[in-house]
Every structure is written in structure tokens, then in C-alpha cells.
Amino acid sequence: MTKATKVIALRKNRKQVPEPTLRRLPGYLFFLEKVREQGVMNISAPSIGKELKCDPTQVVKDLAVTGVKGKPRVGYNTYELCHALEDFLGFNHVNEAFLVGAGNLGSALMAYQEHQTLGLKVIAAFDVDETKIGQHIGNTPVLEYSKLFHLSNRLDVEIAILTTPNNVAQEVAEDLVNCGVKAIWNFTHEILDLPDHIIIQNTSMSSFAAVLLQRLNDSKK
Amino acid sequence: MTKATKVIALRKNRKQVPEPTLRRLPGYLFFLEKVREQGVMNISAPSIGKELKCDPTQVVKDLAVTGVKGKPRVGYNTYELCHALEDFLGFNHVNEAFLVGAGNLGSALMAYQEHQTLGLKVIAAFDVDETKIGQHIGNTPVLEYSKLFHLSNRLDVEIAILTTPNNVAQEVAEDLVNCGVKAIWNFTHEILDLPDHIIIQNTSMSSFAAVLLQRLNDSKK
DNA sequence: TAGATTGTTAATCGATTAACAATC
DNA sequence: TAGATTGTTAATCGATTAACAATC
Numbered sequence A, B: 001m002t003k004a005t006k007v008i009a010l011r012k013n014r015k016q017v018p019e020p021t022l023r024r025l026p027g028y029l030f031f032l033e034k035v036r037e038q039g040v041m042n043i044s045a046p047s048i049g050k051e052l053k054c055d056p057t058q059v060v061k062d063l064a065v066t067g068v069k070g071k072p073r074v075g076y077n078t079y080e081l082c083h084a085l086e087d088f089l090g091f092n093h094v095n096e097a098f099l100v101g102a103g104n105l106g107s108a109l110m111a112y113q114e115h116q117t118l119g120l121k122v123i124a125a126f127d128v129d130e131t132k133i134g135q136h137i138g139n140t141p142v143l144e145y146s147k148l149f150h151l152s153n154r155l156d157v158e159i160a161i162l163t164t165p166n167n168v169a170q171e172v173a174e175d176l177v178n179c180g181v182k183a184i185w186n187f188t189h190e191i192l193d194l195p196d197h198i199i200i201q202n203t204s205m206s207s208f209a210a211v212l213l214q215r216l217n218d219s220k221k
Numbered sequence C, D: 001t002a003g004a005t006t007g008t009t010a011a012t013c014g015a016t017t018a019a020c021a022a023t024c
Helices: A003-011 A019-037 A045-052 A056-064 A078-089 A104-112 A147-155 A166-178 A205-220 B003-011 B019-037 B045-052 B056-064 B078-089 B104-115 B147-155 B166-178 B205-220
Strands: A096-100 A121-127 A140-144 A159-162 A183-186 A199-202 B096-100 B121-127 B140-144 B159-162 B183-186 B199-202
Touching: A019 A045, A019 A056, A019 A078, A019 B205, A045 A056, A078 B205, A096 A104, A096 A147, A096 A166, A104 A121, A104 B104, A121 A147, A140 A147, A147 A166, A159 A166, A159 B205, A166 A183, A183 B205, A199 B205, A205 B019, A205 B078, A205 B159, A205 B183, A205 B199, B019 B045, B019 B056, B019 B078, B045 B056, B096 B104, B096 B147, B096 B166, B104 B121, B121 B147, B140 B147, B147 B166, B159 B166, B166 B183
Parallel strands: A096 A121, A096 A159, A121 A140, A159 A183, A183 A199, B096 B121, B096 B159, B121 B140, B159 B183, B183 B199
Antiparallel strands: none
16 A cells, blocks of 8 residues: 555545555355355355355455344344445446456457456546457457557546557556546556655466465475 | 375475465466566565565565565565566477367467466377367467377377367376377366376366355355 | 665565354 | 253454565
């Protein structure tokens, strides 16, 4: 957390949900949806923990952020908990997003969202490659990059996915901010330099590969 | 970290590099490669920190894991540091991997690796979809899933990327382990139940979306 | 030498885990 | 009531940050 966000959190006198907790929440949601489909009405924190391989007290603490109360000897109501999680995560309403850079990863994310609940809906993709412009990926049209400015005037989209080549990432990010985007999911390796109030989620695939390789090589020593 | 890995770490009397540090290392590498291309021979921790928006003392601590020593008033040698990072991360030699599930995300990861240094090289992809079998994605062939067993006998691949639908993830993971795979990069939402010595890297796109959405909604309140 | 930077050691901060009281 | 489970409060653990000595 940067100093700026810390100050904001303090000013609002409301503590932020820790990032590790937030990252676990979709996992609970998927699991709960699965057991709910199987007809399970109630489930306890210890049994969730066993399935998801995490500490039962952590499950209790994590789920507490939704405000849902469990009953001793019974556990949590799966229906109530699913809805509370969806609500808390913002997965229950459409979060419209732009995507810039309809390359491999970009296309995958667009196609991915149709099968898996991502919480986001890409309503338009942009690229400068003329062979891509005019095509549809899934149901999403790929538009010419210059159309971004015009379209953003009409649509009021706050989220953007950045899957461009590294060398144009900063430039595109600045354009996005000028178009009213407030949160950027950055898949490039560039560290974006943007106004403090812009929310940036850096996600580099190499980071995970690094952890995997290190643990693997470590285990051999 | 599970109890089992903790025990192993203790037994070997060698402390593991913290995961947050590991995740940052590829970022340093990309940045250093960039400045090295620009002809920069030496760089100090404070200037790296400024560019990458992180604490200079953290930069020093992170880079210390590579064993490279910096010089006061000069900084680190970019060439030496790049090589040490590549070496430490295992990015300097080919880490062969299988990929199961040549759907959208799977295809993207295969295509992605050709443009971005992932540290992994997918040498064969497997699927049960007959329309995909026989095709090539990038230079990687998509083979019939049943061929996995035969091929793994010959090739000794230790890493697998799992991008199947959720409902077959556990089953496929077990097959992979039986084929000698030691580390699985799991993109499904299933929590895999596998022997303790198997290294699992769970990576769910929804987790990041969750953090992004929460921070965005939080900032509005 | 003076000054900037590294590198180590200590302090802080935050998340996880443990303990236990409250509750149905 | 008895017992399992929640939920809160305290303890632990680990990573980050700060302080400062060492060094070129």
C-alpha cells in the first residue's frame, strides 16, 4: 500500500480488507456455488477449510468481511453466503471494462470471461493492428484505438484491461486516464506512472512462473 | 506455507526466499534488461526503487538473494545483476512444460511465451477436443490427451500448466503426477488434492479482478 | 577526505494462528 | 443440557521499514 492510500484509509476511518483476504474470497464463492448446486444448505467453517486446505479460523475471519453470521452447530447458510460474497466482490452486477491490446493474452481474457466468472465484462477492445480491427472475439468487437476517445465519452467505463506491448503501456494508460478510466488491470511489465487516485492492479504472469520455478529448484537441493 | 513445506525448510536449515520477494524479482529483471539496453552499466538501489515505485531498502534486500554485491557510490553492475537474476529465477535455461487444456487461456499462455519471457517453454499441449488436436499454436503442437502418458515416458517433463475446465482438473492433475510431473501451475478454480511433495501454484484470474473491483468500489465510498 | 550507497540489525507493521468465551 | 461451532481477543509469525555502521 502506498502512503497516499494509507492516508485515505485512515481519513475514512474504515480499515481496508487485507489483500490476501480479498484474493481468497473468489475461491470461497466458487466452492460455495459448487456445494450449493449439490443441494447443501448449510456448511461450517471447518468443513470449508478442509476442502480449501486452509485454516478454519481463517475461514471464519475471511467470511466475516461479508457481514454474514453463522450459527453454532449449523454453520453458514450457503445461499446467503453466496449472495453476500457476490455482493461484496461486486460480481453480481456487470462491471463494464475496456480492453486495449487484443493480442494473445487480451483475446484469451475476453474469451475466458464467457466461461468463467471474472467479475468483469469487456464491452469493447481496442487495437492498432488493422487485421484485428473489425473482428469479434467472442461477442466483443475489436475497434480502432482512436475510437477509444469517442466511445468513452458516451459510455462512462471505469475499468480498463491493459494487454498492450510493454513499450506503449505508459502512453496508453495515460490515454485511458484521460478517458475517465479509474482502475487499470495492468498485464504489461511496465510500472505505470499515473495520478495517485487511479487504482492499478499489476498482474505479471512471470511472477507466478518465478515462484513455481524457484520452489521446484529449491525442492531438488 | 503448509506445515509439510515448513518442516522441509527447517530440515534443510536454509530459509526459503519469501514469496513476495520472488514475485518481485522478474520485475527487477525486466527493468534491468531495459536500462542495460540503454547502455547503463551501473545502477543504485535508490534509483531502481524510484522507477519501480518501491522502497530502496527493500530493493537492497530483494537483490541480496541473488548474492550480487553492490558498490557504495556506484551501485550494482547491471550486466552482473541481470545474469544473477536470470540464473536465480531459472530463466536462463529452458524449463520444459506440458500444458493440458488448449482452450482460450491455454492458447494465450502458449502464444504469450513467445513474446514475453515467461521462464517456461511449453513443448506440448494436450486436449480432448478433436477440432484442436493436430493443430499448432505458435510452434507448439496440440496432441490427443491420451498421448500424454506415452510422451511423458520419453521426455521427463517436470512442469505442467493446467488450463482445463474445473470439473476435470483433479483427475488430470492426478494423471500428470503419475506421468512424473513435479510442479503444477493451476489456473482452474479447483483446489487440487495431491501428494505433499508436488508443488502447486494456484493462479486464479478472478482473485485479481476481486482486488481491483473492491479497491475501486471502496474508493467511491 | 567527504559523501553516497550498501548491507546488516532492530523496530514496526500487518496477517495468520491460537485460545477461549459466547451461543445455539 | 451437552457439544459443536462461531466470533472475538491475544499471541505468533513473517515481511516491510527504519536506523546506522561499514565501505568505497
